[in-house]
Amino acid sequence: MVKAAYVHIPFCEHICHYCDFNKVFLKNQPVDQYVNSLLLEMERTLKREPTRALTTVYIGGGTPTALSAKQLDVLLEGMRNILPIEEVIEFTIEVNPDSIEEDKLAVLKKHGINRLSIGVQSFDEELLKGIGRTHSRTSVLDAVTRSKSLGFENISLDLMFGLPGQTPEAFKETIHEAIDLGVEHLSAYSLKVEEKTVFYNRQRQGKLILPQEDDEISMYEILLEETKKANFSQYEISNFAKAGFESRHNLVYWNNEEYYGFGAGAHGYVNGIRYQNHGPLPKYLKAIDAHTAPILNQHEVSPVERIEEAMFMGLRKRNGVNRDEFKGLYGRSVDDCFGEQIDMLQKRGLLVVENNRVKITEEGLLLSNEVFEQFIAVLDE
CATH class of the missing domain: 1.10.10.920 (Arc Repressor Mutant, subunit A)
Structure with missing residues (x-):
């Protein structure tokens, strides 16, 4: 029985240089139509492949909080009416530090979201500019403070290492700043240069200078050492949590369990079949309008x-x-x-x-x- 769901919001207010996730610029996009189509996909999928109760839901992107407070309210209200989420233990949404206004946080709180995953990557402002991020160190501090003041007690920060111009010392400082914010969970990933990204094009042109391998290894060793000192348990290669705050949703993936994938470009695993939805927004919307499953490809797992x-x-x-x-x-x-x-x-x-x-x-x-x-x-x- 499926107990988890991933929901993809592809809209971004800017495109980071390293990101290869399915995303589009927010401006002039049919956001309201997408939200309605997403809810229709959920409704039809649950009729076709029902489940009794979900225990984890994860809304990722893109940038889910690029949606307005009203759009988030429509989405979350619709999800509550369609998905069996009365027993959800962990309800996560990804947020950007510079798109986490109080009205949006209030909507998230109202609909039962109890875990925030904040895309920080670094506290070094020059480094942030170099990877195409638009937030500042101060906006991260404000986002965490604001979230805590509204009662969010499970906050995760995403960090990156092996970035252009990054040193082990600079990454150590980022880890310290993240820990000092008093959050419950940290995810830290090394940069992978993927096709169809700004960094990939720069690398092909010989314009992307990355840290030496020894420095990247040092950054990972620093990560292990500093999180351990701060009483974060490394429960997965790239994930660290205070006791009791391990990501239940991510454990679904690592335990090879099934989950719904909703939205443009989303991946799912249901009834022994792994599938991927159409990524381009027009193709996804067209499939929903035609009352067909928006699936690009699927594979029955042997x-x-x-x-x-x-x-x-x-x-x-x-x-x-x-x-x-x-x-x-x-x-x-x-x-x-x-x-x-x-x-x-x-x-x-x-x-x-x-x-x-x-x-x-x-x-x-x-x-x-x-x-x-x-x-x-x-x-x-």
């Missing part, structure tokens, strides 16, 4: 693929993969499926087996992609 996904996604979690739970879910033991790979990675010091769990080591964290690759396309159908 039993072997489910096993492999469960292994490499489960290893992203610091508590790893429980061998008994794995066998109970998939009917095969971890050792039967991946004994050779686990043995090899143990000898290299990248994995460890303890307390009946297969877990990535501190050294393995630095080579995590190499670890995960060992579990992809290795089993026979």
Whole structure:
């Protein structure tokens, strides 16, 4: 039974240089039509693939808070009427520091949103300009203060490292500033230069100067050290939380569980099928108008693929993969499926087996992609 939903809002008031998510400039876009179409998609999907109750909902983007307070109110009121969210434990929305006015926060609070994910990336204002962000350090401080004053008690900040011009010392200062704000959760990701981004074009032209690999490794090591000092638990490779504030929605992905994906470009996983919606807004809206599912492509996940996904996604979690739970879910033991790979990675010091769990080591964290690759396309159908 599906217990989670992701909702995509593709609108942005500006486009960051590193972002390859499905997004469009907000100006002159049919936002009201999109909100109505999004609600229609939810209604039709729930009729086709019903569920009893959702426990987590995540609204991402794009920039969800690029919507006006009225548009957010229409969206959230519609969601409450369509989705079974009476038992939702974690209801998250992504916000930008410079689009988080009090009237919008009041709407979010009114409709039961209880977790904010604020896109900070850095507190270094020169660095922010260099990556195409428009907010300032002060606007981040104001956003957190304002959110807390209105009763939001679960706030996460997104940070980035490995950015052009960033040093380990500068990243350490950013971590300290984030921790000093008294938030409950931090996500920190290294820059990946993706196609169809400003940074990709600059890199092709030889104009993008990134930190050396040793410096990027140092930044990650600093991240692990400083969050640990501040009593944040690293529960996943890139995510750190105070006790009890781990992201339940993200754990849906890492536990290989199913979830609805609503909106232009959204991905979902329902009834054993992974799917992706049309990304371009006109195609998405046209499909909704035609009373058809706005799906671009879909793939039925085979039993072997489910096993492999469960292994490499489960290893992203610091508590790893429980061998008994794995066998109970998939009917095969971890050792039967991946004994050779686990043995090899143990000898290299990248994995460890303890307390009946297969877990990535501190050294393995630095080579995590190499670890995960060992579990992809290795089993026979």
